[in-house]
Amino acid sequence: MPELPEVEALAAYLRERAVGRRVERIEVAAISALKTYDPPVTAAAGRTLTGAGRHGKFLDLSMDDLHLVVHLARAGWLHYREAFAATPLKPGKGPIALRVRLDDGSGFDLTEAGTQKSLASYLVTDPAQVPGVAKLGPDALAADLATFAARIRSRRGQVKGVLTDQEVLAGVGNAYSDEILHVAKLSPFAITDRLTDEQMVRLHDATQQTLTDAVNRSVGQRAATLKSEKRSGLRVHARTGLPCPICGDTVREVSFADSSLQYCPGCQTGGKPLADRRLSRLVK
Numbered sequence: 001m002p003e004l005p006e007v008e009a010l011a012a013y014l015r016e017r018a019v020g021r022r023v024e025r026i027e028v029a030a031i032s033a034l035k036t037y038d039p040p041v042t043a044a045a046g047r048t049l050t051g052a053g054r055h056g057k058f059l060d061l062s063m064d065d066l067h068l069v070v071h072l073a074r075a076g077w078l079h080y081r082e083a084f085a086a087t088p089l090k091p092g093k094g095p096i097a098l099r100v101r102l103d104d105g106s107g108f109d110l111t112e113a114g115t116q117k118s119l120a121s122y123l124v125t126d127p128a129q130v131p132g133v134a135k136l137g138p139d140a141l142a143a144d145l146a147t148f149a150a151r152i153r154s155r156r157g158q159v160k161g162v163l164t165d166q167e168v169l170a171g172v173g174n175a176y177s178d179e180i181l182h183v184a185k186l187s188p189f190a191i192t193d194r195l196t197d198e199q200m201v202r203l204h205d206a207t208q209q210t211l212t213d214a215v216n217r218s219v220g221q222r223a224a225t226l227k228s229e230k231r232s233g234l235r236v237h238a239r240t241g242l243p244c245p246i247c248g249d250t251v252r253e254v255s256f257a258d259s260s261l262q263y264c265p266g267c268q269t270g271g272k273p274l275a276d277r278r279l280s281r282l283v284k
């Protein structure tokens with residue numbers, strides 16, 4: 001799933017390639033991917049792309065007071081094309097959800113792999129009209145220590161869950177939270193209101209460091225190479241069974257119904273593996 005660094009890089013890429021161009025038209029192939037109907041997509045035709053930015057993990061393409069806001073969800077992506085076939089996109093079951101054609105013949109497709117269709121796009125006159133954007137907490141990369149600590153402590157729960165709650169702080173998802181907690185040397189199951197001030201400073205520093213490094217690695221990458229760049233920078237996420245690059249211990253995993261987390265016992269939990277409820281249920 002694209003998180004803050006990848007969405008930031010996509011926005012930077014679009015600022016370079018697309019901003020300043022006129023939108024010829026927006027074609028919608030997957031009706032479920034467009035969550036708004038007023039203004040209609042035809043309202044974008046002839047408008048100039050004036051900016052590309054993000055709100056947390058939401059990409060925001062502005063055409064003056066009109067915004068195409070996109071949440072790529074778990075399996076969504078953006079593909080920039082130098083040229084398209086002239087024939088309009090056919091609604092159907094392919095991976096392309098939405099196409100934006102620009103006046104020089106180039107443009108981009110929003111695609112979604114797999115069968116779980118959760119990519120969401122919104123054409124609005126104010127990004128705050130998007131429910132997910134309106135509820136976002138402060139940006140994880142912009143939050144200073146005081147703001148960050150107050151937000152994290154505002155929810156009592158396991159730090160992994162609180163850090164990825166977009167209403168607490170915007171931008172961090174499953175992959176970067178694993179990385180941040182590894183850098184901070186904190187258990188993903190540590191309870192937020194029991195974190196010491198020293199642990200909170202470590203968590204804030206780790207968030208800043210991890211996201212800044214990832215943004216620096218990602219910005220300047222073409223959309224096509226962003227995903228492999230993300231993978232190459234990871235220390236524990238998606239590395240179950242591999243050695244931790246810091247202490248050499250084996251990276252372990254805890255599985256949930258539809259996700260999993262990875263961590264290093266040596267760095268994060270005093271050498272003790274965390275209970276994996278799914279596994280222990282299987283053993284019983």
Ligand SMILES: [Zn+2]
Nearest residue numbers: 244247264267
């Ligand atoms: Zn380690």
